[in-house]
Amino acid sequence: MRPDTTVTLHGDRLDLVPVGPEHAEEMAAALADPALHVFTGGEPATADALRTRYARLAAGSPDPAEAWGNWALRLRADGRLTGYVQATIGPDATEIAWVLGTPWQGCGLATEAARTLLAHLTATGTTTVLAHIHPDHHASAAIARALGLTPTEVWQDGELRWRLECPPTG
Structure with missing residues (x-):
């Protein structure tokens, strides 16, 4: 069974809401710090660029063998958007990523957000989870470790692949 990418997920302090163009303005502000791009490259996106990107993401992957899940992180305490998590769900593995303002x-x-996403994915049949993390991004490596991912020896675009094998559900 493929995970549902259109549902809102709930953590202890966060709601993970499927991202759409209506989130662009607030997300542009939440992700405006250029320091967020030190390890990934690029620069903060404008609200217009995010609106276009989020519309494309909401339309789904053009590859029928792959699904995209993208959730904005809404802090329940004040209702503000704080970042996002994403999953690229393929036939053999699901790649996850997280960004917090x-x-x-x-x-x-x-x-918390990554753990909430991982719980949703594994509850719906995901067994192999991957993340790609820059070797100097210690905070992301700590999150991967907290989720149970371990570093492999595979490199892609200057980032180390982390992997988690989950037991099948059911």
């Missing part, structure tokens, strides 16, 4: 870093929200 600078003002909300350091208090476990990225780990």
Whole structure:
């Protein structure tokens, strides 16, 4: 069974809501710090660029063998968007990623969001989870470790592949 990418997921402090063009303005502000791009390259996206990107993501993958899940992180305490998690769900593995705006870093929200996503994925049949992390991005490596992922020896675009094998459900 393929995970449902259109449902809202709930963590302890966060709601993970399927991202759409209506989130662009607030997400552009949440992700405006250029420091978020130190390890991934690029620069903060404008609200217009995010609106276009989110519309494309909401339309889904053009590859029928792959599904995209993209969730904005809404902090329940104040209703603000703080970042996102994403999953690229393929036939053999699911790749996950997380980004949290600078003002909300350091208090476990990225780990909570990634853990909430992972629980949803594994509950719906995902057995192999991958993440690609820059070798100097210690905070992301700590999140991967907290989720149970371990580093492999595979490199892709300057990032190390981390992997988790989950027992099949059912």
